[in-house]
Amino acid sequence: xxxxxxxxxxxxAAVGSxxxxxxxxxxxxGESSASDNVFTIAYNSDGGHQAWVDATANSIKNVLGIExxxxxxxxxxxxxxxxxxxxxxxxxxxxxxxxxxxxxxxLGPLYGTGAGSNDGDYSSDEFDSIIKQGLSAPSIDxxxxxxxxxxxxxxxxxPSIPLWYSxxxxxxxxxxxxxxxxxxxxxLYYQVTKADGTAVLANGSEPENPLVPTNTNEVGGGRxxxxxxxxxxxxxxAGEARNELAESITSEDQQNWTIKIKPGTTFTNxxxxxxxxxxxxxxxxxxxxxxxxxSYFFEEIAGFSYEEDSELTGLAVVDETTFTVAxxxxxxxxxxxxxYSAYFPLPESAYAxxxxxxxxxxxxxxxxxxxxxxxxxxSIELEPNExxxxxxxxxxxxxKFTFYESQDAAYNDLLANNLDILDAIPxxxxxxxxxxLGERAVNQPAAIFQSFTxxxxxxxxxxxxxxxxxxxxxxxxxxxxxxxxxxLGTRTPASDFTSPVIAGWSDSLAGSDVLQYDPERAKDLWExxxxxxxx
Amino acid sequence: xxxxxxxxxxxxxxxxxxxxLLIYAMVFALPGDPIQALGGDRGLAPAVADQIREQYNxxxxxxxxxxxxxxxxxxxxxGNSFSGQPVMDIxxxxxxxxxxxxxxxxxFEAVFGILFGLIAGLRKGKIFDATVLVVSLLVIAVPTFVxxxxxxxxxxxxxxxxxxxxxxxxxxxxxxxxxxxxxxVSFAYVLRLTRTxxxxxxxxxxxxxxxxxxxxxxxxxxxxxxxxxxIPVVTFLGADLGALMGGAIVTEGIFNxxxxxxxxxxxxxxxxxxxxxxxxxxxxxxYIVGNLLVDLLYAVLDPRIRYA
Numbered sequence: 001x002x003x004x005x006x007x008x009x010x011x012x013a014a015v016g017s018x019x020x021x022x023x024x025x026x027x028x029x030g031e032s033s034a035s036d037n038v039f040t041i042a043y044n045s046d047g048g049h050q051a052w053v054d055a056t057a058n059s060i061k062n063v064l065g066i067e068x069x070x071x072x073x074x075x076x077x078x079x080x081x082x083x084x085x086x087x088x089x090x091x092x093x094x095x096x097x098x099x100x101x102x103x104x105x106x107l108g109p110l111y112g113t114g115a116g117s118n119d120g121d122y123s124s125d126e127f128d129s130i131i132k133q134g135l136s137a138p139s140i141d142x143x144x145x146x147x148x149x150x151x152x153x154x155x156x157x158x159p160s161i162p163l164w165y166s167x168x169x170x171x172x173x174x175x176x177x178x179x180x181x182x183x184x185x186x187x188l189y190y191q192v193t194k195a196d197g198t199a200v201l202a203n204g205s206e207p208e209n210p211l212v213p214t215n216t217n218e219v220g221g222g223r224x225x226x227x228x229x230x231x232x233x234x235x236x237x238a239g240e241a242r243n244e245l246a247e248s249i250t251s252e253d254q255q256n257w258t259i260k261i262k263p264g265t266t267f268t269n270x271x272x273x274x275x276x277x278x279x280x281x282x283x284x285x286x287x288x289x290x291x292x293x294x295s296y297f298f299e300e301i302a303g304f305s306y307e308e309d310s311e312l313t314g315l316a317v318v319d320e321t322t323f324t325v326a327x328x329x330x331x332x333x334x335x336x337x338x339x340y341s342a343y344f345p346l347p348e349s350a351y352a353x354x355x356x357x358x359x360x361x362x363x364x365x366x367x368x369x370x371x372x373x374x375x376x377x378x379s380i381e382l383e384p385n386e387x388x389x390x391x392x393x394x395x396x397x398x399x400k401f402t403f404y405e406s407q408d409a410a411y412n413d414l415l416a417n418n419l420d421i422l423d424a425i426p427x428x429x430x431x432x433x434x435x436x437l438g439e440r441a442v443n444q445p446a447a448i449f450q451s452f453t454x455x456x457x458x459x460x461x462x463x464x465x466x467x468x469x470x471x472x473x474x475x476x477x478x479x480x481x482x483x484x485x486x487x488l489g490t491r492t493p494a495s496d497f498t499s500p501v502i503a504g505w506s507d508s509l510a511g512s513d514v515l516q517y518d519p520e521r522a523k524d525l526w527e528x529x530x531x532x533x534x535x
Numbered sequence: 536x537x538x539x540x541x542x543x544x545x546x547x548x549x550x551x552x553x554x555x556l557l558i559y560a561m562v563f564a565l566p567g568d569p570i571q572a573l574g575g576d577r578g579l580a581p582a583v584a585d586q587i588r589e590q591y592n593x594x595x596x597x598x599x600x601x602x603x604x605x606x607x608x609x610x611x612x613x614g615n616s617f618s619g620q621p622v623m624d625i626x627x628x629x630x631x632x633x634x635x636x637x638x639x640x641x642x643f644e645a646v647f648g649i650l651f652g653l654i655a656g657l658r659k660g661k662i663f664d665a666t667v668l669v670v671s672l673l674v675i676a677v678p679t680f681v682x683x684x685x686x687x688x689x690x691x692x693x694x695x696x697x698x699x700x701x702x703x704x705x706x707x708x709x710x711x712x713x714x715x716x717x718x719x720v721s722f723a724y725v726l727r728l729t730r731t732x733x734x735x736x737x738x739x740x741x742x743x744x745x746x747x748x749x750x751x752x753x754x755x756x757x758x759x760x761x762x763x764x765x766i767p768v769v770t771f772l773g774a775d776l777g778a779l780m781g782g783a784i785v786t787e788g789i790f791n792x793x794x795x796x797x798x799x800x801x802x803x804x805x806x807x808x809x810x811x812x813x814x815x816x817x818x819x820x821x822y823i824v825g826n827l828l829v830d831l832l833y834a835v836l837d838p839r840i841r842y843a
Binding site: 046073074075076077078079080081083084094095096097109116117119206207208209210217218288289291292293295296306307355358375376377378379402403404405406408409410412413415416418 | 569581587624625629688787789790798
């Protein structure tokens, strides 16, 4: 899931650093001291990252006595382009927000050999084989044992340096009750009650894509999709999966799955939800020429291809309410993934014109879009879908999302009771919001992991020397004081590569002491690395 | 007169093509691949990214892209944004809001700027003049976003006289605060321009003549002094209209107005050529029309100016 947290004001500061970046050019300010090696951490300055990057750089610099600098990119697009082209000349910031609540989601896509988001090109046979064993485990609990082992491999190799877990910060007005934030940092809108019976006012951001489940990969559209559609399973506040449309999801070998769905449910246009609704929707999402942004969620299903248009041969409709899924390799976590929006069913009427469908979607979730209420860049209104019955039944008369470009504006609306639920406190109010909102302030861990990645090929960071240097850098970062002073307690120092809200998370993995601040050991390891190959 | 206007309007055609070409080239030259950013931190699968690039013609050479864009314009198809909305829909939504906001700001700065400037100019060196000069200096010196946040916090959050943000509610009441903030700096300039101009003209020969003829003080001030003093002010206001429409990014952000500035800013960040080029081109046209109106107003204000 894509995190786009962009405040206008910080963004304007970014224009300044564009000029700065242009001035400083490629080389490092012409300093020519004895060791002119500079360790850089690249970041996009349109996302409010400068403060922590500078603080992290200083922490490393002070402990190891080397030159460390933040390397600003004016826009996220520029950073991603260089990362994608493997043109990075230093470390770069990376972050991950879980799509579905499993440990695997933080590990496989990021560190598996050749995996889609393995931006540092990490490759470890040991890691890969442990992950594979985990995916073949008969249950998720047993799988998690392997995933923890896999993390211990990562802690030894440090392909990326874990920094902290983001908390979700938010608040709500005096007009609403029963506000709870979910594991994925999205409020559980359906259970919010409002005394005066009017629609709940919530903040959102303009969906970046038409509202099609397989093409929505960012939070603005994602939260709306999650409310107007229902999949096989959904997640409760703690991230526990529970059946929605699924009657059962079973497999003997974790590779060939049989999915039975509840009969008799319908889309809001009256079309029944059948096994075919799922199979067609997944095939649509996977087809190359449909260019769906979430197509990678179908990679593991037999028949998927990035080379040409191909049918998902692994999907087969058995009868009206049953279909089977054949995966390319076992995946014990497969049932847990199925609450993610890419796996939602679509009505037949969608395929005639998907873009038109995306502007006026017909779903089967607890809410439906109020006809004509979507004003681009302004707001969208949802009303309860009376036909829905399930664990997420609406307890209010509707939800109106107002789209904000700046969280400061949304926060002021909350203070004036013009907004009922805010899911992100602006950085500028980190110090004051708990005092201003009192019990109505929310600050809890979320499934967001932040780190910076050191490319495997980077000079001085390969082989034995590289491992020593990576460990030294990790030990030189005073995570606690950075989260306290820069983030004012809205981040929690990381003790692994996942997130504390995920079932199976552990804060006592073997080797996690490398994430503690230990200047003496850091200097020591750095010296050892210098003996192998001077910095 | 009609020929003059016709000629000026014809001049807009080469300006239009020049502007679109230049802006298209600049967006094209922006560093970074906009499609890469669509995948967020996860990144897009390369095959999917290629498909999307093809959809938006981003895989083609610059001139082919530009010609395809022009071809679309001829058929009134301005292309789609990356989110799949027709750019024309975005234009229809954003421009009326910003236009309304800019108009309110212009009216505010013109009415109050000229009024206070006139009084200050007539009472040059007196206590009113001194106060107004200090206040306007402050307004110019303090950045807009500081004024914006302070006004929003006091009148929106604390006193709750006005809604703190605009959102979808574009009523006069909710736009008042942002309009005043938006017009604040220009208000100070208008005030100072008017004051200087009035003070200078007061000692001009024709004013002394008018007074000597026995005209009433009111008539001297209104017809002779003010009318002549307004020429530089009108020039400023005309240029300001364009600036207010395109440059309201900060104010629009603070008050959550879904207008031109914010949309344009987001489109630039996303590297979306269709939206950026269409928006900027419309802004260029607004600028040209605004300047034409100013030139025509000169003739009204100063009888010596005639257009043939």
